[in-house]
Amino acid sequence: GQSLEQPSEVTAVEGAIVQINCTYQTSGFYGLSWYQQHDGGAPTFLSYNGLDGLEETGRFSSFLSRSDSYGYLLLQELQMKDSASYFCAVTLYSTLTFGKGTMLLVSP
Amino acid sequence: NAGVTQTPKFRVLKTGQSMTLLCAQDMNHEYMYWYRQDPGMGLRLIHYSVGEGTTAKGEVPDGYNVSRLKKQNFLLGLESAAPSQTSVYFCASSYRAGGGNEQFFGPGTRLTVL
Numbered sequence: 001g002q003s004l005e006q007p008s009e010v011t012a013v014e015g016a017i018v019q020i021n022c023t024y025q026t027s028g029f030y031g032l033s034w035y036q037q038h039d040g041g042a043p044t045f046l047s048y049n050g051l052d053g054l055e056e057t058g059r060f061s062s063f064l065s066r067s068d069s070y071g072y073l074l075l076q077e078l079q080m081k082d083s084a085s086y087f088c089a090v091t092l093y094s095t096l097t098f099g100k101g102t103m104l105l106v107s108p
Numbered sequence: 109n110a111g112v113t114q115t116p117k118f119r120v121l122k123t124g125q126s127m128t129l130l131c132a133q134d135m136n137h138e139y140m141y142w143y144r145q146d147p148g149m150g151l152r153l154i155h156y157s158v159g160e161g162t163t164a165k166g167e168v169p170d171g172y173n174v175s176r177l178k179k180q181n182f183l184l185g186l187e188s189a190a191p192s193q194t195s196v197y198f199c200a201s202s203y204r205a206g207g208g209n210e211q212f213f214g215p216g217t218r219l220t221v222l
Contacts, residue, residue, distance in 0.1 A: 008148075030207035040196060042112075042213040043151065050207040087150060094139060094158055094205045095166065100150040 002026040002090050004099035011105045012078050020073045020102045022088035030091040032064050032071045037085045037101070046073070048091070078106050109134050112214035114199050120220045121189045129184040129217050131199030139202045140182035141166075141211065142174060144195040151198065157182055158205070189221045 004024045012018040022032065031050035035043040049055050049064035049071060061074040075082055083106045089096040112133045121127055131140065138159050143151040143166075153166030157176040171193060173185045182201075186193060196218050200211040 033208075033210075040145075040216070042198065042215050043200075043211075044213070045210040048208040048210070091207055091209060094164075094209075095141070095153055095156060096209075096211060097153070097167070098151040100148060 002029070002092075002097040004088055004090065004097065006086075006088055006099045006102045008100070009103045009105065011107065013107050014078055014080060016078050017074065017076050018078060018104065020075075020086050020088075020104065022071045022073075022099055024069050024071070024088070024090055024099075026069075026090050026097070028092075030093070032062070033089045033091055033096060034060075034062055034073045035087045035089060035098075037087065039084075043087065046086075050091075075104070080106050080108070082106050111135065112199055112201055112212050114197075114214040114217050116217060117215065118218045120222065121186075122222050123190060125189050126185070126187050127189065127219075128186075129197055129199075129219075131182045131184070131201075131214060132180055133182075133199075133201040133212070134180065135201060135203070135212065136179070137201035137203050137212070138179070139205060139209070140176065141200040141202075142172070142182065142184045143198045143200065144168065144193075145198060145216075146195050154184065154197075189219075191221045193219065194221045195219060 034046040047062040155174040
């Protein structure tokens, strides 16, 4: 089976940089995805790492190290609207297995 | 495009009642999924479908059934609802499998079983 661990909550201030870590145990997977969810609304896709290294999309970056079974999501220039839950997920062939999520609270 | 839609948005059931949740997508996606989300538990896969007429079990399938008679629709059924099935249910779809298969989610159905 698969298991993913991520912190339950992270707090930061506007304009800061925050890193949300994800460690996983899985046998065979395509890559690591990240999703954002505001206030119990529909989760939305943020990024995907199929290879080791850093992927950058605007203010968000995501990193994967398969040898360390570890990844992270980096959010820069934090804004109040970034307050949300963030989920890492291992991508299997047809399905995703999600972590329990990290609630990010951004304060002024 | 409406994307992924779910009906109903809210529902209250009594223990033992049955209901069907409907998911529809207009993106011509092959893959569709049903998840449940409970506080502190993240998203857990109930059942999924890799194409019209196919279904497969996910992580937490017990107490649920699904059908995919048309490519654009994926139905989730509860035959005899239990309080443990109180949850928020999300449907999702994706174009393909494999790496980077971004899933598009519906707005969710909030179900309470009394």
